[in-house]
Amino acid sequence: MDDQDAISRLKAALGPKGFLEGADAMARYLVDWRGLYRGPALLVARPATTQEVSACMRICSEAGIAVVPQGGNTGLVGGSVPRPEDARCILLSLDRMNTVRRLDALDFTITVEAGCILQNIQRAADEADRFFPLSLGAEGSCQIGGNLSTNAGGIQVLRYGMARDLVLGLEVVLPDGEVWDGLGGLRKDNTGYDLKQLFVGSEGTLGIITAAVLKLFPKPRVIETAFVAVRDPAAAIELLSRMRAGTGDVVTAFELIDRGILDLVFANVPGNADPLAQRHDWYVLTEAFGAEGSSGLRDAVEQVLGRAMEDGLVLDAVLAASGAQRQAFWKIREDMADAQKHEGVPIRHDVAVTVSRVPEFLARAIPACRDALPGARIIAFGHAGDGNIHFNLLPPRGGDKSAFQGEMARMNRVVHDIVVDMGGSISAEHGIGRLRRDELHHYKSPVAIALMRALKATLDPRNLLNPGKIV
Ligand SMILES: Cc1cc2nc3c(=O)[nH]c(=O)nc-3n(C[C@H](O)[C@H](O)[C@H](O)COP(=O)(O)OP(=O)(O)OC[C@H]3O[C@@H](n4cnc5c(N)ncnc54)[C@H](O)[C@@H]3O)c2cc1C
Structure with a gap:
């Protein structure tokens, strides 16, 4: 099947509302939130059902076309847009799959499609006198499928955990188009490997999340x-x-x-x-x-x-x-x-150490960055209750912004060396995407990298799902 045949089949499977083509129509899907990453696509697919996602994956798998899944496109590591070299790829947006399928008040669960905006899930829970605790600055536009794929954190992890801790079940379309229905929603289920957790945090590299059963909580009074x-x-x-x-x-x-x-x-x-x-x-x-x-x-x-x-x-x-x-x-x-966007592109770090060592991290990282890049403005804030600090460097006022960007790899090394020396993480909640891929491979043990590669090769042997991200 050549690309034209594949595109015709995709259009037929999706119907007229289910795709966008042409540079203008596709533009907003092909650049990330920070405007740092751009890439091409043959088509933007906007399936409305799990069956349509499955059809897309089947057609692309047969044609050898890559698929980049996208939620609200608020990710900060360049995971949700194609790479420039992925000319034979489609972008698959979940934005039309935005139905709350069910809310079970007695079970304290809600079953939602992947494209539901996080804030809408919070509202639906609230209307049923329940509480969904995942909360982050992008909640008005990020989608639950993106939140689960990045294992998002946010401001209430201290009490309720990360996205991973809030999920009871998933429905996932695999790279070959097979659908795994894991929407049981049980609190206990030890029947083999916990497959849903494989997809949580996998940043769209192993499967496309199409629906989820989430935990709800009593509403705070x-x-x-x-x-x-x-x-x-x-x-x-x-x-x-x-x-x-x-x-x-x-x-x-x-x-x-x-x-x-x-x-x-x-x-x-x-x-x-x-x-x-x-x-x-x-x-x-x-x-x-x-x-x-x-x-x-x-x-x-x-x-x-x-x-x-x-x-x-x-x-x-x-x-x-x-x-x-x-x-x-x-x-x-x-x-x-x-606020940072107005000051040029920051050199960002989203790091975690154990909570008690946050002061030590700051005491080491601030002077190290001052020495390594005099004049850079250092800002530090974040979810210290989880040991997670957003430690960012901004260009000096009036300084050369592009020369500053050229320092990114060197300054990442300065900060991440300290974090890793303290037993910490170089990506606490934003994930790896494109931005942190080289860093991941530099710092993770060969055993961990080999395991990740083995998982990827098993589920996506032709490397068609979100290529070049994480592994
Ligand atoms: C202002 C602001 C504040 C933020 N604050 C936080 C914060 O406090 N904590 C935090 O963790 N993050 C934060 N983020 C980062 C971002 O919002 C999260 O990573 C969020 O979870 C991404 O969701 P999204 O729907 O926008 O996903 P996208 O950006 O669209 O995608 C992210 C990744 O998930 C994949 N993906 C998306 N949907 C699916 C799907 N259905 N199936 C499979 N793969 C999929 C994509 O391919 C990509 O790799 C913030 C971002 C902004 C802009």
Whole structure:
């Protein structure tokens, strides 16, 4: 089958609403969120059903055409767009598969199609007096299929876990078009390998997730949110430990924020204001959820903060007095990605160490980067409650931005060497995609790389599904 035959068969299988062609129509699918990665495609396929996804995979497999799956296209590692060399490829967008198939309130589960926008799943749960905890800055546009394929983290991992921990079942279309129906939704099932977890975090290289059964939780009735200035990162980690103990371990979010990123948010994104009267170097945005009748939660948080202030860990703090104030605190956090866009392309690191070693990581990485790249602006923020820091370098004000980008590989090495020396991870939650592929192969053990390659070769022997990503 030549490419023209394959495209004709794809169009027939998808129907007139199921594909886009032509450079203009396809353009927004073929560039990533940061505008860093672009690639070609013969066609953008937009299947509306699992059977249509399966038909696409069968046709492409027979024709030897590569397939790049795409969700909301908010990934930060270039995984969701084709590589320039993938001229014989289609982009497969899940955006039309956006139905909530079922919500089982008594089972605390929801069954959704892969193209459901994360925020819509949160809303559907809320309307049924339930709670779906996965939450991240891109939740208005990322899709659950993308979240599962990247094993997304976000702000509530501390209490509820990563995407991996929130999934009870999957439906997956394999590279040859076979459909694996694993949507049982059981809490317990030890019948052989846990196949769903193979696909979670595999970034569209092993199969296309078309639907998922997700865990729901009781809706929090009491929410306490505090914006806190801390003495330094060590004080922040000590505060986390006290917050967990003092609230009965109901802390859901614990974000460390340095002054550099706050200044960028206030300068570059309208609608934000400093919650505290004075400038400080380090802050924490933390939140705790309570059940019905947990009216003492506010007292507990106040007591922890009060004692931490007496001990010099906390320098100032404000507890949200209303839902609007809580949203204003979170808006600051959510605008951090946008705020950096105005300053040139950052050299990003999405790293994790054990929670207790976050201060040590910062104490090593900040001076190492200052020495290696004088003038670079260093910003550090992120999910410190999980040991995950977004440690980014921005070009000096007025500096040569493209020369700065040329330093990326060298600076990645500086930061990642420290992380790996501390037993940490070079990609805590954003994944590997194209951006971190060489780094993965540099740092992972040969045994781990060989296992990944063996899995890929078994499921996708012709390397047609999202080629060049991860392995
Ligand atoms: C402002 C902002 C804030 C962010 N904050 C966070 C954060 O806090 N935590 C976090 O973890 N990430 C964060 N991200 C990164 C990103 O939102 C996540 O990686 C998200 O899970 C990607 O979902 P998506 O639907 O956009 O996937 P895409 O970007 O479309 O795809 C990501 C990868 O998954 C594959 N894929 C997509 N859908 C499927 C499918 N159905 N089946 C198989 N493979 C598929 C793609 O091929 C690609 O490799 C943030 C991004 C932005 C822009």
